[in-house]
Amino acid sequence: MLINGQCHCGNIRFVLDWQPDPTEIPARACDCTFCTKHGGVWTSNPHGRLEVRIENPALVSKYAFGTETAEFHTCARCGVVPVVTSRIEDRIYAVVNVNTFDNVDPALIRRASASFDREQAGSRLARRKRNWIGNVEFVRSVAT
Ligand SMILES: [Zn+2]
Numbered sequence: 001m002l003i004n005g006q007c008h009c010g011n012i013r014f015v016l017d018w019q020p021d022p023t024e025i026p027a028r029a030c031d032c033t034f035c036t037k038h039g040g041v042w043t044s045n046p047h048g049r050l051e052v053r054i055e056n057p058a059l060v061s062k063y064a065f066g067t068e069t070a071e072f073h074t075c076a077r078c079g080v081v082p083v084v085t086s087r088i089e090d091r092i093y094a095v096v097n098v099n100t101f102d103n104v105d106p107a108l109i110r111r112a113s114a115s116f117d118r119e120q121a122g123s124r125l126a127r128r129k130r131n132w133i134g135n136v137e138f139v140r141s142v143a144t
Contacts, residue, residue: 004027005100007080011059012073014082014142016096017049027098028114034065034072038081041111042095044132050094052083053141067121085136086128093132 001021006013006134018025027043054060059076071078073083082100086093098109116124 003096003104004102005014005082006102007075007082008078009075009080011055011075011077012080012082013053014096015051015053015074016045018045019047022108025098025104025109027111029111031113031115032066032117034063038072040072040081040084041098042084043068043098043109044093044095046131047133048133049135050083050096050133050137051093052136052138053139054138055081057140062129066136067124068124069121086090086125086132088125088129091134092136092138093128093134094136 001018003016003018004013005016022045025043027041029035029041030141035042061074061076063072064070070084070086072081073085075080080097080100082097084095086107098104099108119127124135
């Protein structure tokens, strides 16, 4: 399944290749203060392949807080956060926000709340390596 998503204005778009076709998509409504304020509900498939297309990089704000091990890619034009990345041992891992999906039946998405506040930094990175999308590419897209 090819999942298309984007911020509200289309500056940040992504395609997530999820194989085989999912019968359900587990999504984590993170309860950290940033995700609560932004409505961040995240999913990832460690075997998936993610391509992120940025139209105007000057209009992407990369925000980090807390342990500063993750970057929230926020569209500076419309305020939506489609992607979070974490660089671990020179590899980029990512999760995507199910609220920014365009072509997915909402009935496929299984939302659950998640709390990572108490997690130690080491186990946090190990979890991301295990669960986050490990094949991530950022490309500069040309406006059409
Ligand atoms: Zn936008």
